[in-house]
Amino acid sequence: MKIHDFAPAPNPTKLRVYLNEKGIEIPRVVVNLVEGQQNQEPFLSLNPLGGVPVLELDDGTTLCESLAIIEYFEELHPEPPMIGSDPLERAKVREIERTIDLGVLGRLARIVHASRSPLPGVKPMPELAERERARLPRVLGVVNARIGSQPFVCGERPTIADCTLFAGLRFGQFGGVEIPGEFANVHRWYESFSARPSTQ
Ligand SMILES: N[C@@H](CCC(=O)N[C@@H](CS)C(=O)NCC(=O)O)C(=O)O
Known part of the structure; x- marks a missing residue:
């Protein structure tokens, strides 16, 4: 699995800080937004909306919304809870x-x-x-x-x-x-x- 990321952008930052807090390490691929890579192939095939972050699973499945990605990891790694306990x-x-x-x-x-x-x-x-x-x-x-x-x-x-x-x-x-x-x-x-x- 890997995350398509651009460090200065806020939605990727939200995900990165979450993963760091949880102690989860995932390899990253930089999508340079300033160079317009989000609107070019191969990235557009991953996310036709041209936004980061994108989580790409090993079978090619993609998740293209930061909160959906966070919720996915929270279900995989419920401890420590970061979306409440009840x-x-x-x-x-x-x-x-x-x-x-x-x-x-x-x-x-x-x-x-x-x-x-x-x-x-x-x-x-x-x-x-x-x-x-x-x-x-x-x-x-x-x-x-x-x-x-x-x-x-x-x-x-x-x-x-x-x-x-x-x-x-x-x-x-x-x-x-x-x-x-x-x-x-x-x-x-x-x-x-x-x-x-x-x-x-
Ligand atoms: N709702 C999406 C928003 C994704 C999004 O728009 N990301 C911005 C960076 S924060 C982006 O990639 N912008 C590229 C552009 O506008 O060309 C999410 O939360 O993941």
């Missing part, structure tokens, strides 16, 4: 992970690509960037409150919500998007999570 805990972890993915990671990615995308040929769209920027504080407020004084987003141990939040914030930082200082718990969490070996 039905309600799992639902709460998935709830906040989806909130973070759609509201923080996805939004920061749109802001970065609409203002100064690292991908060639992506034209700046200042209006889109501003609209997304204006919507960020509300979801950051929810995440900030959820973290509170806890070490991780969902409490005392890391979950997939931490992997997604880290991937989103790191890409935002790379693209020069400032997280307002009022979200002090988010800042404290980011500093602490960034020091974990899984993010290196």
Whole structure:
């Protein structure tokens, strides 16, 4: 099995941090997004949508959604649990992970690509960037409150919500998007999570 990956991109980062936290090692193939390899063969035959990450199994089966890949590994390697240990805990972890993915990671990615995308040929769209920027504080407020004084987003141990939040914030930082200082718990969490070996 192997993972088609591009280190700077947020969705592959989410998966990589998850695998590192679990101690799972999988060989990687770099798909250079800046060179446009995601839109060329042989990659397009693996994922016609032209996105990374992609998990390719030894029999040629592919999985092309980061969360589906994570859930697959979580079923194969349930310990330590990173999506909760009982039905309600799992639902709460998935709830906040989806909130973070759609509201923080996805939004920061749109802001970065609409203002100064690292991908060639992506034209700046200042209006889109501003609209997304204006919507960020509300979801950051929810995440900030959820973290509170806890070490991780969902409490005392890391979950997939931490992997997604880290991937989103790191890409935002790379693209020069400032997280307002009022979200002090988010800042404290980011500093602490960034020091974990899984993010290196
Ligand atoms: N929902 C997919 C998104 C995959 C995706 O769009 N990945 C980005 C990198 S974060 C990509 O490959 N972009 C290439 C492009 O837009 O050309 C997932 O979570 O895996």
